[in-house]
Amino acid sequence: MAEELRIPILQRTGTYLGLPSDWGRSRKEVFSWIIARVNAKLEGWKEQLISKGGKEILIKYVIQAIPQYAMMIFQLPISICSSIEKCIARFWWRTNQNKGGVYWKKWDVLKDQKIQGGMGFRDLLTLNKALLGKRAWRMLTNPDSLWGTLFRGLYFHSSNFLSAVRGNRPSWGWQSILKGKDTILPNLC
Incomplete structure (x- = not known):
């Protein structure tokens, strides 16, 4: 089909918004x-x-x-x-x-x-947790946003975000948001 349409076949599709668009x-x-x-x-x-x-x-x-x-x-x-x-x-x-330097x-x-x-x-690990917690906070406070509606439809359509679970075959993005939820849960009141 690619030959008939004279379209090149790409092995890697590149990046979108600075992130790779094909995942391994x-x-x-x-x-x-x-x-x-x-x-x-x-x-x-x-x-x-x-x-x-x-x-x-x-x-x-x-x-x-x-x-x-x-x-x-x-x-x-x-x-x-x-x-x-x-x-x-x-x-x-x-x-x-040329020199490695001394680690004082x-x-x-x-x-x-x-x-x-x-x-x-x-500390990059702590920063990562904080940024994912911020994403989870936005999911909690603004559930009617476009991406909030998308995730609700995919992963927790019959419940709320705080009781959402991992589900079957979750994306890396959803798993990361759940890690952010775990970060903010102890501090919610």
């Missing part, structure tokens, strides 16, 4: 593009020309913003978040292009707020 079985493979983008950004900057203050700004406002849209929709695998954090730590401590403090300490002796870098 492995979530790690699906989200590997995030690590590739982080590495590309970090390798593009010349560390010896950037002060520690400049590195801090670049990490906080450029690198840690790359996975944010994907984190709003999906729960990223722990391995992806830890790989991003390893890349950031390597960039932070490296003094020049653990990454967990650098994630603490500045008042507590850290640098205030974001």
Whole structure:
């Protein structure tokens, strides 16, 4: 049919809104593009020309913003978040292009707020949970939105969002929203 219509057959369909439009079985493979983008950004900057203050700004406002849209929709695998954090730590401590640098403090300490002796870098796992919790909160407070109506029709048409369950063959998006619901449930009153 493709030959008759003279349409090329594509192996990969590309991206939509910055996310891949074709999904495989492995979530790690699906989200590997995030690590590739982080590495590309970090390798593009010349560390010896950037002060520690400049590195801090670049990490906080450029690198840690790359996975944010994907984190709003999906729960990223722990391995992806830890790989991003390893890349950031390597960039932070490296003094020049050839040397690895000395890691003077653990990454967990650098994630603490500045008042507590850290640098205030974001914990990506906690950020992911917070963004999914925000998505679940929107589902709870605005159930008549377009995507709220879609999910209600697919997964909890005969109940409400708080009593919704995983269901049969749920999408990654629905599973992630349920993780967000689990995040906000203890704090609801």
